[in-house]
Amino acid sequence: MISPSNVLTRDKDPLPISLTHTQPRTIDIILTLRLHPTDSSYRLILQTHSTASSYSFILQTHPTDSSYSFILQTHPTDSSYRLILQTRPTDSSYSFILQTHPTDSSYRLILQTRPTDSSYSFILQTHPTDSSYRLILQTRPTDSSYSFILQTNPTDSSYRLILQLHPTDSSYRLILQTRPTDLSYRLILQLHPTDSSYRLILQTHPTASSYRLILQLHPTDSSYRLILQTRPTASSYRLILQLHPTDLSYRLILQTYPTDSSYRLILQLHPTESVHHYILLQ
Incomplete structure (x- = not known):
């Protein structure tokens, strides 16, 4: 029989069963x-309660106009990430925005209707002040023109691919260009606004010496x-191949384009008499 005195004890060497709290x-x-x-807007918020990096899931009505917003974001002061599905406050336009929220260089993916005139926009861009990248599919607000624009948005050297209905004169334009102040390249297919002529133009866009086809x-x-x-102002050179309007004669014209003293070399087939004319005029 085992007596209590024979029970193994660890009084002097206790087991480490307690953890530091x-x-x-x-x-x-x-x-x-x-x-x-x-x-006074209503918000339904599911979030972590960290001070600088909390994650928030917000469903709310907008304060000024009761528009609805769905926001998934981090909550730093200046660089939060946001996924926003909302109606725009002032005009109830719809926006889908994926962006970072810095002050000047946020990234945005926006699918929206434009506020003032309900135009539709699809915008992928960075949001700096002068060098953002944009991919825009929209109707132009003021005149309901249609635009497809792929560009960078610097002040003088952005790249653009534009397919649009021109706003003021309803001409049709397909433009591929750079947008410097004086050296941009353009490929334009358009219906000319004032006189309904059709034009296919390939040119550079300097102020005084652009080239055009x-x-x-x-x-x-x-x-x-x-x-x-x-395309200088007073001394451009032209090579023109045309069908003459009144009599269907063919003309090949090489000329300078001053206002009053241009040189012309004309080769034409006369319509009524089938006579060839070689004319050098000053």
């Missing part, structure tokens, strides 16, 4: 339905012209 890291998951203090239906007389020229 430390304050555990708390991650509060909060589900809040509240009336926003400053603007123009294929057009001439506005006043319906003649067909293929024009290769420089």
Whole structure:
């Protein structure tokens, strides 16, 4: 029989069964339905309660106009990530925005209707002041023109691919260009606004010496012209191949384009008599 004195004890060497108690890291998951203090908007918020990097899932009405917003974001002061599905406050336009929220260099993916005139926009861009990248599919607000724009948005050297209905004159344009102040390249296919002539233009866009290749239906007389020229103000050179309007004669014209003293070399087939004319005029 085993007596109590024979029981093995560890009084002098106790087992390490107790753990040191430390304050555990708390991650509060909060589900809040509240009336926003400053603007009386309603918010349903599911978030962690960290001070600088909390994650928030917010469903709210916008303060000024009761628009609805769905927001998934981090909550830093200046660089939060946001996924926003909302109606725009002032005009009830719809927006889908994925962005970072710095002050000047946030990234945005926006699918929305434009506020003032309900135009539709699809925008992928960075949001710096002068060098953002944009991919825009929209109708233009003021005149309901249609635009497809792929560009960078610097002040003087952005790249653009534009397919649009021109706003002021309803001409059709397909433009591929760079947008410097004086050296941009353009490929334009358009219906000319004022005179309904058709033009295919490949040019550079300097102020005084751009190059153009123009294929057009001439506005006043319906003649067909293929024009290769420089575009200085007073001394451009032109090479024109055209069907003459009134008598269907063919002309090949090489000329300078001053206002009063241009040189012309004309080779034409006369319509009525089939006579060839070689004309050098000053």
